[in-house]
Amino acid sequence: MGGPRRADDASSGADAPGQQIPSPDFLALGLGATNMMAMLWSVAMGRRAVGVEMRGEPALGVHWNIREDVYHQLGLIDRMMLDTYGEAGIPRLADGRLFRLAETFYSPKTSGGNVAADEIVSSLVTDLHLVGAIEHLEFIDDRWVDGKPNRVIIRNDPPALPPEPDASKIRDDINAVLDGPSTFQTAASELLRLLRRYLEKIEEMDLARGLARPRVRLFLNHRVVEAEDDGFLDCGDGRKRIRIEQVRELDFRGRFARRRVPGTEIIDLGVPELFVVAEGFYSSDAERLGFEQHDVLVDHDDGRGPVVAQADYLAAFVEVLVDGRLRRRISSVFDDDGTEYWVRQLAVGHENDPEVGWILVQVPDFRTFDPVEEGVLPAGTDPNSPEYFATYQQLLYEYFIDQAAEILELPKAELAKIRMDYGPKLFSLVERIGDDARLAVNGVVAGDSFGNGHFLTSGGANTGMVGHSARVLRYWQDRDAGIHPEQAIRTLADAIKRDSEAWLNVSAVEFSQASPINFGAERIQEIADANGISVDARAATVDSSRRVRHSLLTLDYSDWRRLFVRGGRLHADQLPPLHPLHPAARDAEDAADTDANAEMGGTGALAR
Template identity: 70%
Template sequence: MTDFNHGSHARLGDDEDLRGVLNPDFLALGLGGTNMMAMLWSVAMGQRTVGVEMRGEPSLGVHWNIREDMFHQLGLVDQLMLDRYGEEWVPKRGDGSIFKLADCFYHPDTIAGQISADEVITCFETRMHVGGTIDHIEFIDDRYRDGKPSRTITRTPPVPRPAVPDPSKIRTDMAEVLDGPSTFQTAASELLRMWRRYLEKIEEMDLAAGLAEPRVRMFLKHRVIPTEGDGFIPDRDGRMRIRIESVQEMDYRGRFVRMRAPGTDIIDIGMPELFVIAEGFFSSDAERLGFHQHDVEVDHQDGRGPVVAQADYLAGFCEVLVDGRLRRRISSEFDKDGNEYWVRQIAVGHEDDPEVGWILVQVPDFETFDPIAEGLVPPDTDRTSPEYFAGYQQLLYQCFITHAAAVLEMEPEELAKIQMDYGPKLFSLIERIGDDARIARNGLIAGDSFGNGHFLTSGGANCGIIGHTARILRYWQDRAAGVSAEQAIQRAAAGIKEDTEAWLHVSAPEFSQAAPINFGAERIRQISEQSGIKQEARATTVDASRRFRHKLVTLDYSDWRRLFIRGGRLRTEPLPPLDPEHPALRAPKPAHETSRVTVG
């Protein structure tokens, strides 16, 4: 590893300082949670790293439910960094104290709330940490029983939060991790920003010290050159040489367009010992290297045999105090023929932060959002017209508000007055996985880019951050123990696939069964007994190939940088208490209080 004495400046170009860029030990293509944590492990193991991201600052607006293992992993990174480099060569916070990742994420002596990672790191706010704890875990079963509405409410005690990180408590079985409860909630963007600042500080201190080979180099508005025959250049032995370019991003006619920034030079990364592509649900870089995902089929035991595991959701981000709460609801919806479907809703907040109300609403399989069928527009309306689209949008909004209000125990009219910073956005979740996580002799694919299962318990974030990155740590541990690069990367690839398969297996019941996957066998049994509906009961589902939607895609994270805000008020009051009576059995509201919710 680098000699931490002052070295000579080694410039590889006239206009840009490219010290430490050529032939790094580890190259991260995509700087989401999976690859930034992989970079942290790599640096902590004494490796020289380069990170490439084309989106600049983290902007992902979702909230993650995080298992305890990540907190212990952050503590291990802190320990390894200090053991290897000493206090002088680890990042510092604004007051000069050591930048400890675990402490900034959570510490029993500081508090959560409306906070940004930058405020914690710079010590502008010394009383707070980035993560929030989960103090309320609630499951509402509003399914019909014997043809009648019935409600069962299950509350579980919060998971005991650890006082200090303990590396001995890091689990290696991803099924065990995902099948267990979450301990923390955090804004994805703030957790990503915390990791980003840590890596940036390492780069800044190494460059300022004049090191010839800085431990970290970051290229934050760059991509692998997309030209065929360039960007990824195979060597005769199968290893990839990689070249990147600076990109300019534009909002061109309503969509993001990226092109090479005028006047910039190509940057030759060279041939890393190991590179990992983790660029989200779809990676064009992985596709160029021949990687493809395939749909995962699940047998719901309903007589139809295996069908594609798919569910359609509406996502919205409202300024309502959900607080340190994980609330889930399952309810019955009926089609025109009286067939019963089970749909799920989830509300996720952040401890003491009234601006965080992340709500997901499952769309019944039979719902079409067709404004012609609903009588909102004339039968001869052009489906490409603004009138048709306005009706479609109104139906989306009404569906979201109705079901979101139900999980929040609010009236739809009241929720419609709350400011919505995002959505509702329709997207489709389809379980998919690749055949092999190894895409080159020196390359892997990880995170959602390799495969994705059901997300209601933040399975993707936990699988990538806790599971896949541990495989990168193990890669460097193997190499340090004298294992060949070939053997080490084979082991890492197998481990990534094993983690993803565990996620798919654990999350499969979310598509048709009732109880949340991470409630544990005993709690699921209790829910079944209280509701009177057998554990093995299955919901009615419609084969994905027969669904009618206008456009079903994965959630577009670019939307977080061009938000459409529905103005309204900030709700700082606690959520109403859960009513023990099913909504359908409650006394009807006066006529003036039950008017149809319309798009504002």
């Protein structure tokens, strides 16, 4: 299945000293999910792949909700690897079994639970697979109706678990993928480690055999040379020759910095037939090659016309047993003038793992957490003082506890006693996208580096893994069919853009409408019928230019390696059942009972 080979073109471009690597067929700059899946597709198609990653080991701490397509894609990669190389060319687990990606990801023969990818690869654990199944899909609509608190609870049946990988179930339409239900949940870092270990084992076995051209080469703690005109060298025909350098990471005054390791040589990777830049929300490499993103605008139908698609959230990792659950909530909050805003909360867990409770709560547009404005500190307090910052952080924490308690149905006092490994961290989600994914004659940009939409259903992870990476597979299929590289890469770039636009299209409703992604038209109408709020109703919003925050930043993934732990206990009990009443209605009912109890001389509580 390998197809015709192109002669290496390592001699193109300027001469430079340093180590010389034969030009790969595929070069991945950034080893997130998008590019590692693209490397796997490339190797399965008989190509040689090189990966470059600046951060070393995967450290992304978030939990992903994964569509079924990923499982089927991994199964197809397993089958293609076997067809291309035979069993002798497949990596093995520590106990000698073939390393099958789909089987270690999920299998009906094993169970989900608290497990690390390295435990599976080392055969320390043989009865668990990596991901957890989603067993509970819950949507809570706590928006007020006619000036009163109202609650509508919708429970969806979880999708049936696939009995085996089936390539015919891999969807090409990303709209359909994202608007469909999630099947699995997994720690992002563990899925990334699973893919990384597979690639590492291919590299190890090929180097051990003494192959001059191993199928995989990985350069971790490396980056494209930053010196001007030394990293991306023009070959004269629009193609880029790429050189990298080894870097050391430093924690410099509270921020991570990277410097070239003294005494190391530049590594010349030659001229890949195809390179893909996928390095996260912001890519300096793509920017160096002329790539630019622009803000995405959404029209909220409020008379202001299109405005920047932006929402602010607090994220925290709490050791509470959310279990195999995806719970979403939308609720009403009111500013001082009585204007109603809609905010969302999200709780994500992992099957049989009490240490995984990712909670995200949206911050209403009118909240600033300014200690002076909120009357906690006196006017004139220095905003740069420790007292001001500590009070600001406490206001964030108290708001988070209030909102998280309502989605978890736990008392605030109890939630405050539970260990928190990360957060609450304030960040802004701002949708951005580029105009063209093509960076050079032989290069494109993909993943979040090209564009990003709303994250509430792990849209970026699924768009990158299911969509963008599979477009690299199609590129090699086109090349094997005799299509010229110029046409094949144009098709690839256009497909990446369509996938990202689909993500933006599906996620647009998350900024102003109540309709949740991947609930389907019937369920959305059911919600509208139950609470009487039109499907097309829009939330009040504030133009992003008028927002006031102390930290309007994208989520910094470096934070996962600099955790601030709030000590506490592990909540290993099941969550309480969802209460049929809105929290505010419960408060009103309790207040009425208290008044009645006082009037009846203390018998009211007994009567109830």
